Amino acid sequence: MTQWSGYFGLILQGALVTIELTLMGSVLALIMAFLAGLGRLSRFFAIRALATAYIEFFRGTSIFVQLFWAYFVLPFIGISLTPLQAGVLALGLNVGAYGAEVVRGAIQSIGREQYEACIAVNLGRWQAMRHVILPQALLVMLPTFGNNAIELLKATAVVSLISLTDLTFQAQVVRSQTGNTLVPFTTILVIYFALALIISWGVRSLERRMARGLDGVRV
Amino acid sequence: MEWDWNFVWEIMPTLIEGVKITILATLLGSVLAAIVGLAIALARRSPNKGLSRSIGFLAEFIRGTPLLVQLYFIFYVLPDIGILLPPLVAGVIGLGLHYGTYTAEVYRAGIDNVPRGQWEAAKACNLNARQTWTHIIMPQAIPPMIPALANYFIAMFKETPLLSAITVLELMNQAKSVANTYYRYVEPMTLVGAFFLVISLFSVVLLRWLERRYGRIER
Numbered sequence: 482m483t484q485w486s487g488y489f490g491l492i493l494q495g496a497l498v499t500i501e502l503t504l505m506g507s508v509l510a511l512i513m514a515f516l517a518g519l520g521r522l523s524r525f526f527a528i529r530a531l532a533t534a535y536i537e538f539f540r541g542t543s544i545f546v547q548l549f550w551a552y553f554v555l556p557f558i559g560i561s562l563t564p565l566q567a568g569v570l571a572l573g574l575n576v577g578a579y580g581a582e583v584v585r586g587a588i589q590s591i592g593r594e595q596y597e598a599c600i601a602v603n604l605g606r607w608q609a610m611r612h613v614i615l616p617q618a619l620l621v622m623l624p625t626f627g628n629n630a631i632e633l634l635k636a637t638a639v640v641s642l643i644s645l646t647d648l649t650f651q652a653q654v655v656r657s658q659t660g661n662t663l664v665p666f667t668t669i670l671v672i673y674f675a676l677a678l679i680i681s682w683g684v685r686s687l688e689r690r691m692a693r694g695l696d697g698v699r700v
Numbered sequence: 701m702e703w704d705w706n707f708v709w710e711i712m713p714t715l716i717e718g719v720k721i722t723i724l725a726t727l728l729g730s731v732l733a734a735i736v737g738l739a740i741a742l743a744r745r746s747p748n749k750g751l752s753r754s755i756g757f758l759a760e761f762i763r764g765t766p767l768l769v770q771l772y773f774i775f776y777v778l779p780d781i782g783i784l785l786p787p788l789v790a791g792v793i794g795l796g797l798h799y800g801t802y803t804a805e806v807y808r809a810g811i812d813n814v815p816r817g818q819w820e821a822a823k824a825c826n827l828n829a830r831q832t833w834t835h836i837i838m839p840q841a842i843p844p845m846i847p848a849l850a851n852y853f854i855a856m857f858k859e860t861p862l863l864s865a866i867t868v869l870e871l872m873n874q875a876k877s878v879a880n881t882y883y884r885y886v887e888p889m890t891l892v893g894a895f896f897l898v899i900s901l902f903s904v905v906l907l908r909w910l911e912r913r914y915g916r917i918e919r
Contacts, residue, residue, distance in 0.1 A: 541900035542893045543858035545872065550893055553885040631764065638766035642865060649769055662776040670765045670773065677764035 485664070488655045492665070495651030496672055502568055502637045502647060503676070507630050509573025510580050514626075517577065518584025519610075532581065539578035544636050547571045552643045568640040576633045580626065587621035588614060620691050627684030631677045638673075648672060708887050711878045715891060718874030722860050725791055725870060729860075730853040732796025737803025741811065744804070759801040767798045768862050775866040791863040799856045803849055810845040811837065847911040854903045858896060871895060 513535075520532030539547065548571040555562060562570065591614050599609035641650035648669045655665040743755040762770065771794040778785060785793070814837050822832040864873035875888035 537901075538897065541904075542896040543861055545859075545861035546889070546893045546896055549872075549876075550889050553879070554889045557886050635764075635766040638768040639862070641768070649766070649772070652769070652772070656776060662780050666769060666773045666777055670761075670769055673765040673769065674761055 488659065488665070489668075491651045491655060492648065492668055492672070495646060495648040495669075496676075498645065498647040499634070499637050499673075500676070502565070502572065502640060502645075503630070503634045505569045506572035506576065506633050506637070509569060510576040510629070510633060511626075513574060513577025514580025514584050517581035518588070521581065521585050522588060536578045536581050539575050540582075544571060544575045545639050545642075547575055548639055548643060564640065564643045564645040567643060568637070568645055572633055572636055572640075575636070576629055579632070580629055583622050583625045583629070584618075587618040590621055591617050620688065623684060623688045623691065627681055630680050630684070634673065634676055634680065704884075704887065707882070707884060708891065711875075711888060711891075714874050714878055715871060715888070715895070718869065718871035719895060721788070721868065721870040722857075725788065725795065725860050725863060725868065726853065726857045728792040729795030729799065729856055732792060733799035733803050733852065733856065734849065736796055736800025737807050740800060740804035741807035744808065745811070759804055762798060763801040767794060767859055768865060770794050770798060771862060771866050787863070787866050787868045790866060791860075791868045795856055795859065795863075798859075799852055802852050802855075806845050806848045806852070807841075809848075810841040813844065814840050843914045846914045847907060850903075850907050850910050854900065854907065857903070858900065861892075 517532040517535050520528045521536070523529050523532070548567060551562060551571045552564065552567040555567075595613055595617070596609065599613050604613065637647055638649040641647050641653065644650070652665040652669045656662055659665075740755055740759050744752045744759075746752045746755075771791060774785070774790045774794050775787065778790070818836055818840065819832070822836045827836065860870055861872035863870050864876065867873070871892055875892045879885045879888045
């Protein structure tokens with residue numbers, strides 16, 4: 482009988498790497514989502530064009546290709562990244578592009594009268610965004626952001642292919658050392674699912690919390 | 701490192717071979733996903749609570765875990781219980797099952813969008829369950845779903861590079877083998893990205909046309 486305890490430790494280490502990647506990737510994705518999402522609504526053509534190009538490029542090619550490009554091609558033009566950096570960069574930029582459309586859609590879903598009210602009380606563009614539009618738009622974005630975070634968690638599995646020791650990588654190690662396939666893969670599938678449940682639970686409770694005091698503002 | 705056009709033309713035939721497999725996998729995967737999604741959507745509507753709950757949970761589980769790990773599972777675990785699949789078949793099953801859980805939601809929304817009166821009218825005309833589905837509900841439910849389904853098929857297309865991890869010789873794998881042979885990563889990886897971008901941009905045009913032709917369902 483195989484000594485499972487040692488292998489279980491290995492899987493746990495992998496889980497930590499996966500969680501780390503998910504968190505860092507989500508932070509980068511969130512930043513990019515707001516930058517590009519607001520950029521698409523900018524008054525200036527150049528900023529709009531830049532944001533659109535970023536979004537279309539990262540949504541048009543797959544995360545897998547972007548990751549390999551970041552890891553294998555960038556060194557040739559003088560930028561060497563560790564697997565972790567390449568992973569966070571590719572995941573964050575990719576999911577950020579999807580998030581940007583969510584930001585744009587949510588801001589545009591806020592009714593015209595809200596903007597008119599802002600003008601009526603003499604708020605500047607930035608003030609209106611910060612105090613009136615974004616607080617309402619955030620609530621619209623949250624559920625989709627939750628889904629995007631789960632997509633990001635699932636995409637982290639790909640980094641195992643650039644030799645980052647995440648859950649999937651460790652499962653492959655366990656497979657090659659024990660010859661057992663069912664146990665390691667089932668274990669990590671369950672762990673991924675548990676992480677996904679935690680994310681969706683977290684987003685739901687955050688949503689409830691933010692909806693407080695905004696009763697009747699939207700659906 | 702310089703960009704070498706001669707090298708590009710030299711590797712092009714190999715990459716084209718890969719593109720063919722990529723497209724084949726996407727087409728077969730899409731057909732499977734369309735069927736699996738319908739089966740899941742129908743099973744979830746079943747009056748048998750045990751069936752609808754267990755299928756619902758299974759779909760939720762598949763949607764919450766990475767496609768890459770599912771591919772490993774199909775490719776490594778199934779042979780242990782005596783089911784030996786060629787890599788491409790394993791890949792298509794993985795794609796079809798994974799995206800089937802997404803298309804199931806599209807079917808659900810589409811079916812829910814058929815007005816209640818249609819069900820009642822079918823009953824009033826004394827149609828049985830099979831006739832109601834094939835002559836009344838499905839013909840009205842499916843056209844508005846088409847753009848949303850196509851959207852998932854495009855997403856699936858972008859996930860096909862994952863099949864390279866289970867040794868399917870699709871575009872990504874061909875590019876990797878070329879890159880490893882000549883130790884030049886810039887051209888193959890960039891070309892893979894370009895292929896995906898071009899095909900994705902075309903498919904976006906197709907999607908817009910489908911949306912105009914069939915309208916879109918509100919989800």
